[in-house]
Amino acid sequence: MGSSAFEKLETRGTLTKTKRFRPGDEADKGAHMVKLPKGARPVNVSLSPRAQVAWRMFGKFVQARRREDPELEDNLLKAHIKLRPEEYLALAWMNTTFAAVGAVIAAFVASLFLFILRIDITTLLIIFGLVAALPIFFSYMYSFGLPVGYHGSPAGHAKKRGHKIDKKISGAMSFISAMSSANVPVDVIFKELSKQTVYGEVAREAEWITRDTELLGLDILSALRKGAQRSPSSKFQDFLQGVVTTSTSGGQLKPYFLVKAEQFEKEDRLEMRKKMETLGMLAESFVTVVVAFPLFLVVIMAIMALISKTGSGFVIMLLYVVVGLMIPMSQFGFIFVIWNMEQEG
Incomplete structure (x- = not known):
C-alpha cells in the first residue's frame, strides 16, 4: 500500500477558522493533498465469516423487504456494532432460521427416541402435534417476533456501553x-x-x-x-x-x-455511597435469610422428625430439600444479585 493511502483532501482550513491566502500563494490550488498526522493509518472494516454467509443467504431477501428503520441504525451506531442495518437483519434471519431448523430436528429426534422406548401413543401424538406446530410458530416469529427481538439487542449493547x-x-x-x-x-x-x-x-x-x-x-x-x-x-x-x-x-x-x-x-462519590448502603442491606438480608432462617428451620424439623411417629419420613424428605436445594439456591441468588450490581456499577 503506497503513501497515498495515508493522505486526505484538505478543504476545511484549520479547525473552525477560515484559511486566508496571500496573493499568489495557494489560493489558486483549491483542494490539495496533505499527509495525516504521524501514526494515522486506514482501518479496513470487513464482515466476519459468519456475517458474510448470512449476507449471501439473506442479503437480497432483506433488501427486498427492508423499510427505513432509523431507530435500529441509531442503536447499531451507539452500540459500535460495525454492521449496516441490512447486514444485521440478514444475520438475524440466518440465526433464527438455524434455530428453527435445529428445533424441528431436535423434536423429531426426541419423538423417535420416545417411540423406541415404547412410550404410550397419547404422549407420542402430543409430541408430534408440537412438532407440526413448530413451523407455524417460527413463521409467526419471522413475521412479528424477529423485528422485536433483534431490535432490542443493539439497544441492550448500547445501554451497556452507556x-x-x-x-x-x-x-x-x-x-x-x-x-x-x-x-x-x-x-x-x-x-x-x-x-x-x-x-x-x-x-x-x-x-x-x-x-x-x-x-x-x-x-x-x-x-x-x-x-x-x-x-x-x-x-x-x-x-x-x-x-x-x-x-x-x-x-x-x-x-x-x-x-x-x-x-x-x-x-461518583454519591453513587459509591448508595452502592455501599445497598451492599450493607444485602449483607443483613443474607445473614437473616440464608444463615439464621435455614439454621432454625433445620433444628425445628430435626426435632419434629424425632418427636413425630407417623410423619417422620415426610419431615426428613423436607429436610433434604431445605439443605440440598433451598440453601444453595438462596446463596447463588445473593451472589448473582451482587455480581449484577458490580457489572452495572
Missing part, C-alpha cells in the same frame, strides 16, 4: 481538565484521550471524534455535535453539548472542564 462510559467519565474528565489547564487545544485533548485505553469506552468515543476531524475533515465543533448524537451515555452527551455551547457562545472552556470534573467526582 454504563461503561458513565463508570469511566469521572477519571476522563480529570484528564481533560488537566490537559486544558496547560492550554492544549480541544482537538488535541480528545486525540490524546483516545490513546488512553485506561478510560475504556470514553477513549473509544474520543477516538471516533478524532476520526471525524482527522480522517473525515470535520471541524472540531461539528465532530463534537456528531459525537453527542451517537453517544449512548446521557452524561457524555451533556458534556459534549456543553463544550459546543460554551465555544459558540464565546465562553472559556478551562473553567467549564474544571466544573464538570468536580461535578462528576461528586456524582
Whole structure:
C-alpha cells in the first residue's frame, strides 16, 4: 500500500477558522493533498465469516423487504456494532432460521427416541402435534417476533456501553481538565484521550471524534455535535453539548472542564455511597435469610422428625430439600444479585 493511502483532501482550513491566502500563494490550488498526522493509518472494516454467509443467504431477501428503520441504525451506531442495518437483519434471519431448523430436528429426534422406548401413543401424538406446530410458530416469529427481538439487542449493547462510559467519565474528565489547564487545544485533548485505553469506552468515543476531524475533515465543533448524537451515555452527551455551547457562545472552556470534573467526582462519590448502603442491606438480608432462617428451620424439623411417629419420613424428605436445594439456591441468588450490581456499577 503506497503513501497515498495515508493522505486526505484538505478543504476545511484549520479547525473552525477560515484559511486566508496571500496573493499568489495557494489560493489558486483549491483542494490539495496533505499527509495525516504521524501514526494515522486506514482501518479496513470487513464482515466476519459468519456475517458474510448470512449476507449471501439473506442479503437480497432483506433488501427486498427492508423499510427505513432509523431507530435500529441509531442503536447499531451507539452500540459500535460495525454492521449496516441490512447486514444485521440478514444475520438475524440466518440465526433464527438455524434455530428453527435445529428445533424441528431436535423434536423429531426426541419423538423417535420416545417411540423406541415404547412410550404410550397419547404422549407420542402430543409430541408430534408440537412438532407440526413448530413451523407455524417460527413463521409467526419471522413475521412479528424477529423485528422485536433483534431490535432490542443493539439497544441492550448500547445501554451497556452507556454504563461503561458513565463508570469511566469521572477519571476522563480529570484528564481533560488537566490537559486544558496547560492550554492544549480541544482537538488535541480528545486525540490524546483516545490513546488512553485506561478510560475504556470514553477513549473509544474520543477516538471516533478524532476520526471525524482527522480522517473525515470535520471541524472540531461539528465532530463534537456528531459525537453527542451517537453517544449512548446521557452524561457524555451533556458534556459534549456543553463544550459546543460554551465555544459558540464565546465562553472559556478551562473553567467549564474544571466544573464538570468536580461535578462528576461528586456524582461518583454519591453513587459509591448508595452502592455501599445497598451492599450493607444485602449483607443483613443474607445473614437473616440464608444463615439464621435455614439454621432454625433445620433444628425445628430435626426435632419434629424425632418427636413425630407417623410423619417422620415426610419431615426428613423436607429436610433434604431445605439443605440440598433451598440453601444453595438462596446463596447463588445473593451472589448473582451482587455480581449484577458490580457489572452495572
